[in-house]
Amino acid sequence: MQYPHALLNKLTVFLLILTVAVLTILVKLGLWQLARGEDKTTLLAQMEARQALLPLSFELLQLKVGKEGVTGYRLQVRATPASSQIWLLDNQIYQGQVGYLAFQPLQVEVEKPWLLVELGFVAAGSHRDELPHITPLSGELNIEGRLYQKQINPLSQALMAEMGANIRFQNLNMPEMAKVLGHQVLPVVLQPEQLPSLTLPHPWQPFPLSAQKHWGYALQWFSMAAVFAGLMLWQGIKYVKRHSAQTVANSRSK
Numbered sequence: 001m002q003y004p005h006a007l008l009n010k011l012t013v014f015l016l017i018l019t020v021a022v023l024t025i026l027v028k029l030g031l032w033q034l035a036r037g038e039d040k041t042t043l044l045a046q047m048e049a050r051q052a053l054l055p056l057s058f059e060l061l062q063l064k065v066g067k068e069g070v071t072g073y074r075l076q077v078r079a080t081p082a083s084s085q086i087w088l089l090d091n092q093i094y095q096g097q098v099g100y101l102a103f104q105p106l107q108v109e110v111e112k113p114w115l116l117v118e119l120g121f122v123a124a125g126s127h128r129d130e131l132p133h134i135t136p137l138s139g140e141l142n143i144e145g146r147l148y149q150k151q152i153n154p155l156s157q158a159l160m161a162e163m164g165a166n167i168r169f170q171n172l173n174m175p176e177m178a179k180v181l182g183h184q185v186l187p188v189v190l191q192p193e194q195l196p197s198l199t200l201p202h203p204w205q206p207f208p209l210s211a212q213k214h215w216g217y218a219l220q221w222f223s224m225a226a227v228f229a230g231l232m233l234w235q236g237i238k239y240v241k242r243h244s245a246q247t248v249a250n251s252r253s254k
Helices: 005-051 058-065 174-181 211-253
Strands: 074-081 087-094 097-107 114-123 141-148 167-169 185-192
Touching: 005 211, 058 074, 058 185, 074 114, 087 114, 097 185, 114 174, 174 185
Parallel strands: 087 167, 114 185
Antiparallel strands: 074 097, 074 141, 087 097, 097 114, 141 185
16 A cells, blocks of 8 residues: 655654654653662661661650651650550551551640551451451550651552551551541651560561662663664664665666
8 A cells, every 4th residue: 555755754753753752751761760769869878867866855756747757767755555446557568478567546745646656567367357456555655766757659648447446547648547536646657666565577668669679660661762762763774675665666667
């Protein structure tokens, strides 16, 4: 099937523009992942420097939390459980096991925001309807540990709490959690060094993705760009050769 020369020119221009656009997007995605990796490296260095400092007081934490991220800082508090209800963050993975990350709200000072403490990871049972039993904290507690703030996932950030004796939820959304509790909650979690009655493991994952993973994704995007560019170049060479052969054949036929 022969196409008019003008139509072929328009098609060629369109494919050229499309190729440039796709290549630009792939390269920009790679550069974006590189930048994210550099940001994570900076944040990790900042977090390690914070852990070397003396623990914050609860008053200083309240001042900092509204002005800057506090992931990596240490905190030392004396508190009592604000509620015996356990909150279970769903779909957590630790050492190949699927389960929950358990939390309990603490009251540090009367009329002040509550502080969420991480009780640790507990594996899920064979039946989803059966939630694991965790003994809640009780009495006055002296706790020291490190702080972290979960980054918001724009695709899924709703609390989605399933009410019961213990509460299973899907995302660590502090404002929505505060509404359920009926009390203000600081937008930060305390991961303790140890708890008096619990020995659950505490996975330390302050960031959803490490710098190495971002760099790996950047390599994937750049590889896709290289493969796409090579494919388009190959198709372009084939088109030029075919067009040249057709031009020569037409000139001979005349």
